[in-house]
Amino acid sequence: MNDIVIDTHNISRVYNPTTIPVYAIKNLHLHIRRGEFTALVGPSGSGKTTLLNLIGGLDKPDEGQIVINGTDITKLSPGKLIDFRLHNIGFVFQSFNLIPVLTARENAEFIMLLQGISKNERDERIKQLFRQVDLEEQIERRPSELSGGQQQRVAVARALASKPQFILADEPTANLDSKSASNLLDIMNKLNKEENITFLFSTHDQRVIDRARRVITLVDGQIASDTEPIMTSYAH
Amino acid sequence: MISLAWKNLWRNKNRTAITMAAVFFAVILSVFTTSLKDGIFDNLVKNVVSFYTGYIQVRKKGYWDEQVLDNSMAYNEKVNAPLLSIENVSGGTPRLETFGLISTNKNTKGCMVVGIDPEKENLVTSLKDKIIKGSYLADGDKGVLLSEGLADRIKAEINDTVYLIGQGYHGATAAGMFEVKGLLRFGSPELNNQIIYLSLPAAAELFSAEGLSTSLVVSLKNPKALKESVDAIQQKISSEYEVMSWETMIPDVKQHIESDTRSMKYIQGILYLLVSFGIFGTLLMMMVERKYELGMLVAIGMNKTKLSLIIIIESVLTVMGGCLLGLLASIPIIYYFNKKPLVMGGEIAVIYERFGFEAVFPTSTNAAIFYNQGFTVLIIGLLLSLYPVYKIIILDPTTSMKR
Numbered sequence A: 001m002n003d004i005v006i007d008t009h010n011i012s013r014v015y016n017p018t019t020i021p022v023y024a025i026k027n028l029h030l031h032i033r034r035g036e037f038t039a040l041v042g043p044s045g046s047g048k049t050t051l052l053n054l055i056g057g058l059d060k061p062d063e064g065q066i067v068i069n070g071t072d073i074t075k076l077s078p079g080k081l082i083d084f085r086l087h088n089i090g091f092v093f094q095s096f097n098l099i100p101v102l103t104a105r106e107n108a109e110f111i112m113l114l115q116g117i118s119k120n121e122r123d124e125r126i127k128q129l130f131r132q133v134d135l136e137e138q139i140e141r142r143p144s145e146l147s148g149g150q151q152q153r154v155a156v157a158r159a160l161a162s163k164p165q166f167i168l169a170d171e172p173t174a175n176l177d178s179k180s181a182s183n184l185l186d187i188m189n190k191l192n193k194e195e196n197i198t199f200l201f202s203t204h205d206q207r208v209i210d211r212a213r214r215v216i217t218l219v220d221g222q223i224a225s226d227t228e229p230i231m232t233s234y235a236h
Numbered sequence B: 001m002i003s004l005a006w007k008n009l010w011r012n013k014n015r016t017a018i019t020m021a022a023v024f025f026a027v028i029l030s031v032f033t034t035s036l037k038d039g040i041f042d043n044l045v046k047n048v049v050s051f052y053t054g055y056i057q058v059r060k061k062g063y064w065d066e067q068v069l070d071n072s073m074a075y076n077e078k079v080n081a082p083l084l085s086i087e088n089v090s091g092g093t094p095r096l097e098t099f100g101l102i103s104t105n106k107n108t109k110g111c112m113v114v115g116i117d118p119e120k121e122n123l124v125t126s127l128k129d130k131i132i133k134g135s136y137l138a139d140g141d142k143g144v145l146l147s148e149g150l151a152d153r154i155k156a157e158i159n160d161t162v163y164l165i166g167q168g169y170h171g172a173t174a175a176g177m178f179e180v181k182g183l184l185r186f187g188s189p190e191l192n193n194q195i196i197y198l199s200l201p202a203a204a205e206l207f208s209a210e211g212l213s214t215s216l217v218v219s220l221k222n223p224k225a226l227k228e229s230v231d232a233i234q235q236k237i238s239s240e241y242e243v244m245s246w247e248t249m250i251p252d253v254k255q256h257i258e259s260d261t262r263s264m265k266y267i268q269g270i271l272y273l274l275v276s277f278g279i280f281g282t283l284l285m286m287m288v289e290r291k292y293e294l295g296m297l298v299a300i301g302m303n304k305t306k307l308s309l310i311i312i313i314e315s316v317l318t319v320m321g322g323c324l325l326g327l328l329a330s331i332p333i334i335y336y337f338n339k340k341p342l343v344m345g346g347e348i349a350v351i352y353e354r355f356g357f358e359a360v361f362p363t364s365t366n367a368a369i370f371y372n373q374g375f376t377v378l379i380i381g382l383l384l385s386l387y388p389v390y391k392i393i394i395l396d397p398t399t400s401m402k403r
């Protein structure tokens, strides 16, 4: 299982091209294989968010191609891109991931509704997902009734619900205390090991970095260092 | 999809309530002003009718320029019948008007003597409603009705005898003795101080004007079709007669009504503007509040058509809800101010009284006002909800999720 799910080829993202150009990402090459558990690190302003947005299809590079699971997403129309995200990419944002008016269960179910998945399948997946993120008790609560850590776990469940190719998480632990952060990492790690879910997340937190199996360091929009992944097979 | 929209509304009660309240008050305000505007207009027109002139008068040509008995016309069914065949004409009543002197043992004053057909006159100008003392005239009655001010000036009471002196048809002398049957009150001081009514036969006898009348007052089913009716009447009768609407007989009243309705229109325009800003403000607030959420939804893969649809459903439900509640709430308000009209004081009252109107402004309870205003606000609300839709169309998840 070492097929490449994310392949960025010489991508650049320039802000203010007409005045003072800022290269948020500069001629960047990156491959992520299925089953990786990768941390994106680097100083503030190094381009982590920009890179994740580009890979997630939320932003377009000014140069280069981004191939996700064989599809060059830089060539997709805005409408197609939204649809592509729905079916291929799971997102966990720093905070406020959830629709406030919906319960935890409804939030996860919502994305499957968008995908047009049948009621039976939805129910089954939800049961499984909330068991995996250890939130079976809190399933009927609304985001405001959950702790920050619990909300992020619901976000992970929501991201997984759509059966994406991989999950992108931009500083998922930034707003969490260290206990909740470590708990979230445990769950992500477990999902990675047991279900072979691919994670790519950015972080500033050394304890989170320590848990990653590949660490890519960005500086000024370029890869400064890349500790190669430990190529283990997680076949069961 | 609908259920998400519903949950958005239901689980965000404050936000929904604010938007609904904006629409709610918008509806109440616009129903109220329109109803007041229409009410004022209707009331003025109604005042005009019972203000003696009626909507339309038919006279012999020349009477308008020289209002004397000698310019009167023969009144009979031949004149009346063709008029009644006109669709918009609901009735007509003949009058014999002239000036004379009235006196009691104590006092003599000038007065305006009007011979009427009591029954018909009441149908056209609701004269009976103006009785404040005594009783109305019966057909062929030998008594008279005095306006309150006149009675006061000559110190006459009910059942007193008054003497009428004047000049009859073709210079004949006119003199007679009558019993006061009732007292009338007019808003217009001019009428209130000098008018006296008697039955047409009695007046004809007094002024030797058998079978004559100076004018025929025509009442209309739809007062708004005034011009058309004037033309239709003129066409039916010979050119010996002239047909005049109240607008030509009392042009200053017409002018006043026009300037009044014009200023009401400005007020209403400003009101709609306020309403739009109110609703728009709440929508703006909502979009700022939900910017991140909407960006997140697009980011995770919700397409913009679906998202817009949800927002539209939310808007429609909120705006319609606010509209309905606003309409329901405005019904008692409008009825209250219909029963207990606003009474103006000061300068406005003076202007109105000069025309002989009371400065009383009842609201109109015409059902069409509720539909129209409710509908107008609904349309404003729905048009404005295109703004959030526009915002969604141009929404870029990375910028809207930035804080």
Ligand SMILES: Nc1ncnc2c1ncn2[C@@H]1O[C@H](COP(=O)(O)OP(=O)(O)OP(=O)(O)O)[C@@H](O)[C@H]1O
Residues within 6 Å of the ligand: A015, A016, A022, A023, A024, A042, A043, A044, A045, A046, A047, A048, A049, A050, A051
């Ligand atoms: N919309 C924008 N317009 C102009 N410049 C931008 C914009 N967004 C980001 N940048 C610039 O691009 C560079 C990379 O920003 P980015 O947000 O990707 O950094 P980051 O590594 O995520 O930082 P942090 O750790 O603070 O989240 C920065 O220099 C930033 O100022």
Ligand SMILES: [Mg+2]
Residues within 6 Å of the ligand: A048, A049, A050, A170
């Ligand atoms: Mg960032």
